[in-house]
Amino acid sequence: MALTRVSKDRGGAPPSGSGSGSVGAGAGGEKGEVAVLDPAAVKTALILIVGVMAVIFDTTIVSVALHTLAADLDTSVSTIQWVTTGYLLALGIAVPLSTWGQQRFGGKRLWIFALSLFLAGSVGASLAWNVGALIGWRVVQGVGGGLMLPLMTTLIFQAAGGKALGKLVTYVALPPLLGPILGPVLGGLILTHLNWRYMFWVNVPFCAAGLFLAVRGLTDDTPASPAGPVRPRLDVPGLLLLAPGTAVVLLGLANAGSSAGFSHADVVVPLVLGVVLLAAFTVYALRRSRPLVELRLLAKRSVASSTTVLFFSGFSLYGAMLLMPLYYQDIRGATALSAGLMIVPQGLGTLLSRVAVGGTIDRFGPRVIALSGFAVVAVATIPFARSGPHTDEWQLAAWMVLRGFGLGAVTMPVMVAGYIGLEKHEIPHSSVLTRTAQQVGGSFGTAVLAVILQNGLADRTAEPSAAFRTAFWWSVGFSAVAVLLSLWLPGAQKPAKPAKPAKPADPVSR
Template sequence: MAEDTNDRVDPAVLKTALILVVGALAVVFDTTIVSVALHKLATDLDVPVSTIQWVTTGYMLALGVAVPLSAWALARFGGKQVWMFALAVFLVGSIGASLAWDAGSLIGWRVVQGLGGGLMLPVMTTLVMQAAGGRALGRTITWVALPALLGPILGPLVGGAIITSLSWRFMFWVNVPFCVVGLILAARHLERDTPATTAARPRLDAWGLVLLAPGIAAVILGLSNAGTANGFDHPDVVTPLAVGVAFLVAFTVHALHRRDPLVDIRLLATRSVGSSFSVLFLSGCALFGAMLLLPLYYQEIRGVSALSAGLMLVPQGVGTMLSRQIAGPLTDRVGARSIAVVGFLVVAASTVPFAFADATSDGWLLALWLLVRGAGLGAVTMPVMTASYVGLDRAQIAHSSVLTRTAQQIGGSFGTAVLAVILEQSISGTGSDAVVSGFHTAFWWATGFSLVATALCVWLPGRTQVRAAAAAVAGAAQPVVARSGRRG
């Protein structure tokens, strides 16, 4: 009976997850909607694509700056306060972006959005996993991952429809209802968890922030420039990458010699966090890199519109949604390792057909492979994210959220940059055959990312470790749960 209890998601934990998911949907939809609108924005605002690209790059840099602050903010102010503050910042940024008067103002408001979103995503994960108290982590993480699963399905469709029929400004008004409802639900139903006035509140690791936030931002900037410069041997790529790596090395030295660092990187020495960090980096490469290639394949090789390309990618999102219903509960039963290995092998196998596809390939057969690929991605995401919290206490969960979110973010930027460079350099001619050959090469590299990640999965926790950790921490957990009734 004890095992059955630990395998069930507490209704209060589920309620907390659903409250937080409402607000998080705004962040995920915003990212995927804007990604299909850059050409339209460049045309309407009369600026080159190289300038409007900062609508995305500025947002990603702001995310990188804000994410490391989440662990300290949670300990200093409490989860409810930080969540509502971050959601309000994202709401203000969304309204500002919808009213932007030129490209510069739009980029500025996107930075504001990124600061709010950078806090929201790790805070959401931390609060839900803390509420779970070490029990049913696999089932719980399926709710945490819900926004990321819905975004790739609905975001391109909504974005394509808005760009086709309405002004681009409505892309940002889509966020407003999610933010407003999310704020109301959080204010009424999230437990107030402000630290006691008698407790010693953590001081901000200012030196850590000065080193880590610019380091992450510089690395992401360098990788973004690599994708647009068609190579890594450019000063605007090498310089930020070198500066970023230097800052991250300096932060590592600083954090190892400080008792309460901004982010406790010592957690990487634990099997659960260290293995998950590595695998999530490569899963970011495989997921986000292919998200660059797939819509481009449909638009450039098959000649469809942005909206049609979004429709053709729906099967991948559907497959992810379906597999999450199985992968989460299975992780609680058999551990993360076996499921992640199978998931990555499925992702690799279902990417291979695109390495042979051309303009005449059967569209229905490719849609079937996308469905299978999505199922593999769902089977990867659930167990690996779950593994990153195995055996951690309440305070460590916030730091693990920062580490795993950073791994995904930098991995996604790295994968996108590498595949963009490979795609461009593989297109050695101007004919259609050269373009198709370039896509084939890039898809082989995407397959390779998945296979390398498969090898790393052997270090993920298995069933024995998951069960032992759940039994060890379940009794000691002090969950932050949702409640009904009046505001706390």
């Protein structure tokens, strides 16, 4: 495998197999050992999180504004959907490029470029003069965001050097957990009291601060000899298979959610084409010595299990997040802002899990914590599957706190599992695999639950709340499947055996 030559391409020493370049066999050292965070890794994490918050909040804020945008820009809802769909497709195309971009230009330079691109897209979107311009600038944002999301995880885990991953992942997991919860609230406030253009100006302070901190604080890891004979080359055939394949799968899933079914041509054709392209990339990548994304990492249990479970965590997180705001609006008559506020308790639970769970991953391993977290998510979703128009709000809020705690507990250990036992140069490839799995899983879960909900609402003989109850029961089922899949994750690592002292030399032989 040519992965052993990648670190040379970046100007560093070749990997040592199990030396300091490895993320290690465990989540953070020996079982029972007190994991200590490296201040340099914490600094890197905080710098990157400032910038990535713009991407996370932007994605979730825009999701609540489509009807307002359609009215203000005098266009149909089907057209304005491309504000979200175009962004999603650009994101899927850009994610695989992050691995090559880091090898070719260095993580710091790629991060600054991607964040600058996202800033330009945000300013352009806020000044958009028609729906076509808005969609175009959203595509620019999607390219920047697609580079940033996997790169953030890669740089943080590489900075950690395999130490205290459980504690460190609490920083990595916070933005994607809070975004879907706080984003709709912020979006509702802006749409209620300000113009929709301010949704994109929210990103500017995050981008500006993130750029300043990145320039001043990130370590310069520019490859030493970018013009040398081992200069990393972009795997163009792999890119032409993987990027469009991922993009059209996401397009098909997005169409499934809006078309209320998987039998429409605009759903079937993209899904079939995407699967064919991804299958072709798989065959191509397994035959190539240095592919765009190293699929052979899936032979490792840690990466394969993490990727699979992250796919289903997308079901549990994003799928149910589609249902809950609609439940409060359609069944309980809440406004968009009120529905957003109703979801805040889940964010509080997420924050609690961040404090309680992060330090325990290094001690107990990902398997036990992820399994328990998915079980909590399943149990805490059951009250919504039994609710109606007049269910006590405070009771539901309490269950939301518990559900948020479970979601936070799930995301952190599964993310750690994807990097256990990897060499430093393998981390970017794992970042792409896990990020893509979570993204496609979230899109697929959202589409499936949207179809189930729409089919239930189409039944005029049943009350609308019955359709929501059915969809929530499906969400419970997805979480139960994830509980079983969590058994595949790595468990607590055994303490490393101390090396035996070398025997003293025989004085006679001297």
